[in-house]
Amino acid sequence: MSLATNHTSMVPRILIVDDDPAILKSIQRFLRPHPYWVFSAASAAEGMEILKTEGPFHLVISDYLMPDTTGDKFLHDVAITWPDVRRVILSAYADRSVLLSAINEGGVHRFLTKPWHTRKLLEVIEELVADYDAEESARAGIRELAQKHQLLVVTNQQLEDLVSQRTTDLEQHRQQLQEANSQLRQLGSHMEELREDERRSIAREIHDELAQSLSAIKLDVSTLLNKVKEPKLHSSLGGIKEQVDHTLATIQRILAALRPVVLDELGLAAALEWLASDFSRRNCIPVTLNCSLDSKLVPIQIATSIFRITQEAFTNIMRHSGAYRATLRAWQEDDIIYLVIEDNGIGIPDKENRRPNSFGILGMQERAALCNGSLSVSSLESGGTQVMLQIPGDPVRETIP
Numbered sequence: 466m467s468l469a470t471n472h473t474s475m476v477p478r479i480l481i482v483d484d485d486p487a488i489l490k491s492i493q494r495f496l497r498p499h500p501y502w503v504f505s506a507a508s509a510a511e512g513m514e515i516l517k518t519e520g521p522f523h524l525v526i527s528d529y530l531m532p533d534t535t536g537d538k539f540l541h542d543v544a545i546t547w548p549d550v551r552r553v554i555l556s557a558y559a560d561r562s563v564l565l566s567a568i569n570e571g572g573v574h575r576f577l578t579k580p581w582h583t584r585k586l587l588e589v590i591e592e593l594v595a596d597y598d599a600e601e602s603a604r605a606g607i608r609e610l611a612q613k614h615q616l617l618v619v620t621n622q623q624l625e626d627l628v629s630q631r632t633t634d635l636e637q638h639r640q641q642l643q644e645a646n647s648q649l650r651q652l653g654s655h656m657e658e659l660r661e662d663e664r665r666s667i668a669r670e671i672h673d674e675l676a677q678s679l680s681a682i683k684l685d686v687s688t689l690l691n692k693v694k695e696p697k698l699h700s701s702l703g704g705i706k707e708q709v710d711h712t713l714a715t716i717q718r719i720l721a722a723l724r725p726v727v728l729d730e731l732g733l734a735a736a737l738e739w740l741a742s743d744f745s746r747r748n749c750i751p752v753t754l755n756c757s758l759d760s761k762l763v764p765i766q767i768a769t770s771i772f773r774i775t776q777e778a779f780t781n782i783m784r785h786s787g788a789y790r791a792t793l794r795a796w797q798e799d800d801i802i803y804l805v806i807e808d809n810g811i812g813i814p815d816k817e818n819r820r821p822n823s824f825g826i827l828g829m830q831e832r833a834a835l836c837n838g839s840l841s842v843s844s845l846e847s848g849g850t851q852v853m854l855q856i857p858g859d860p861v862r863e864t865i866p
């Protein structure tokens with residue numbers, strides 16, 4: 466083996482295998498001015514060794530008849546280990562069978578005959594080296610593409626992992642929020658029940674203690690009035706009786722606001738009727754009532770919620786609407802209770818134009834939600850405001866004492 470030029474490792478490597486040292490020398494001399502790194506071997510075995518230790522090679526040029534083997538067999542072995550290496554046979558034997566065997570067995574790319582034309586040999590070398598380089602750069606491109614593809618696959622996987630992690634986190638947060646929300650609702654519902662109970666017991670106490678005693682006082686004063694003839698005393702007793710009457714009326718109002726007896730005793734339909742007529746009387750706004758609810762079918766919690774919602778809707782009409790007429794409709798259809806309260810006032814402003822820190826509508830909506838229902842407040846096209854409530858009726862029957 467000998468080094469023909471002083472090229473770097475990037476320089477194409479060519480191996481020439483021939484048992485004739487004169488041929489090796491001649492080719493080396495001929496290739497010296499050209500940009501190749503030329504190795505030579507006197508046998509196939511030596512050639513194999515050089516291929517193993519000095520590769521990678523662009524091109525192997527082999528003699529056909531060699532002491533240890535033939536060129537086609539040698540190149541066949543070369544192709545098995547280094548399939549990309551370009552392979553050329555340079556032989557004095559140019560008969561058909563040798564040519565065929567070289568192509569079939571050795572998978573050779575060119576077959577040149579001795580003596581060779583130097584121009585032709587150089588052309589073949591240049592062409593096959595360029596071929597090898599083109600193929601190699603295509604392979605490098607494919608390798609690069611494969612690497613990029615792999616990178617994409619990994620990045621994609623990481624993204625998918627991230628998205629799935631985020632989705633899991635979001636789902637967890639959503640569930641936690643939902644739980645917190647439902648706990649808040651339960652708490653709200655419980656607080657509401659407590660408030661109603663408390664109102665009921667305060668109302669009972671005021672009724673039993675205060676109203677009863679005042680009634681007794683009123684009776685005593687009336688008896689005295691009948692007995693006392695002295696004008697000054699009679700007039701004072703008359704004043705006391707008037708004051709007692711006035712206080713009794715105030716107590717009745719407080720009692721009605723705390724817990725209208727009518728709701729507990731006569732049920733929702735009667736309570737709505739009372740509410741509408743009380744509102745009309747106080748505010749001089751007539752209310753047209755159309756209620757076909759069967760009070761016995763409305764559970765007391767739902768009845769209380771509907772009652773409180775109606776109270777707030779009427780208060781809003783009184784405070785904000787400027788209406789001179791209102792309607793209240795309540796009915797049940799397919800197990801859903803509907804309540805619609807409308808006025809002919811100025812209509813409801815958009816959410817962003819409403820007064821901040823107002824909780825009436827929010828409270829109505831919360832009450833509706835506690836009963837698994839929904840409540841909307843909107844402006845009517847004809848002018849005025851509509852409050853619409855829908856609550857699933859409960860099969861549990863209200864018990865009216």
Ligand SMILES: Nc1ncnc2c1ncn2[C@@H]1O[C@H](COP(=O)(O)OP(=O)(O)OP(=O)(O)O)[C@@H](O)[C@H]1O
Pocket residue numbers: 781782784785786787808810811812813814819820822823824825826827850
């Ligand atoms: N029937 C109505 N007609 C016109 N505007 C209304 C009517 N009902 C409500 N509004 C408007 O909606 C706003 C919000 O009503 P909401 O009941 O929530 O609060 P509020 O009545 O202002 O205060 P509060 O918290 O004491 O109830 C009111 O300030 C008012 O501007």
Ligand SMILES: [Mg+2]
Pocket residue numbers: 777780781824825826
């Ligand atoms: Mg209000």
